[in-house]
Structures are given as structure tokens and as C-alpha cells.
Amino acid sequence: MRNLKLQMQITVDSFVAGANGELDWMVWDWDDELKNYVADLTAPVDLILLGRNLANGFIDAWDAQVDDPETGEFARKMIDTPKIVFSSSPAPTEWKNTSIVTADLTEEITKLKTADGGDIIVYGGAGFVSSLIENNQIDEYHLFVNPVALGKGMTIFGELEENLRLKLVNSKSFSCGIAALRYEPNRN
Helix, strand or coil: CCCEEEEEEEECCCCCECCCCCCCCCCCCCCHHHHHHHHHHHCCEEEEEEEHHHHHHHHHHHHHHCCCCCCHHHHHHHHHCCEEEECCCCCCCCCCCEEEECCCHHHHHHHHHHCCCCEEEEEECHHHHHHHHHCCCCCEEEEEEECCCCCCCECCCCCCCCCCCEEEEEEEECCCCCEEEEEEECCC
16 A cells, blocks of 8 residues: 655644745755755655645746756656646646546545555645545655744644544754654554
8 A cells, every 4th residue: 555645844833834825934945964855755756646726836836946956856856756636626737747636535545545656745735635634544744844933824733623643753853943753643
């Protein structure tokens, strides 16, 4: 069975975006150690999942960075890796290596996880990830805690109806102030 990994930047008070979707709080002056950490995390990934709200910015941003010597290699991985955008409304279909899926989320994720292939990674958006968490679909939580508190904003854990028990597998801090936390669901 394939692992479904969540990689998401969050604040110390667990927000993934500001109240109006702002992302200007994210730390991006990553050192080589953090870049290598992310490269290792994504190396076994052969499928990217995105919610409709995040897809535009995500895909366009990596397209724009492919010729940048600093980000080009990783941008190429993001562009070349097949992507599935989950959407309940029409979405552009001209994105390279991208399919649009409107089927039942839980049913489709179950099919993807039981199919042959490497790891699957999801980057967001908040509503899409909340649905995955609520339906217990995430196998690994890779939370990149940024050294900032917003006080209010969008969360990925706001739709939980009962406690989500996690076990810490690994933690690592980086010179830019980000702490990478890896959790797995405690399914006992």
C-alpha cells in the first residue's frame, strides 16, 4: 500500500494561512540542509495531490521557477511528477501532467493508495487537507513549523469531531527557524 504524506507549512499556533489566505508569514530562506531534507522527503513520491484552491498558485509557481538555478531541479520534479487536482468545480485542464478528479474523495484516495506506485504527497489547500484528515487518509504528517504566530487564520484540524492521536517519529530544527515535525497516526 502506498503512503500518503502531508507536507505543510504551519505557524506555531497551527495555522496554515492567514484569515484571508495570506501566506506572507512563511519562511523561505532555507539553507541547504532544509532543502536536502525536503528532497529526501519527496524522492520516493510519484504522485502529487492538490485541492483546487491551491492548484493554480502551486503549479504556476513551479513553472515560473524551473529556469532558476537555485530552484530549477526541485521545480522540475514538481512539474514532471503527475498531479491530481481534486475539484468540485471546473478547473483548467492545460496543466502539464495534471488530471482533474471530481469523484468521491475517500473512494478515490483509497483507490490511489492501493494502486501500484511510490509515495503520494499532498500539499493543500486547507479545506482539502482537512477533508483528508477528517477521513483518516493521511499516513505521515510532515509539518514545517514556522517561527511565527498569527492569532487567527485557516487551520487543517478545525473539522475534527474527535481527538486525532499522533505519534512523533522525528523532529529536526533548521537554521532558518523552521522545525520539521514528522508524525504518524496512532491507530492503536
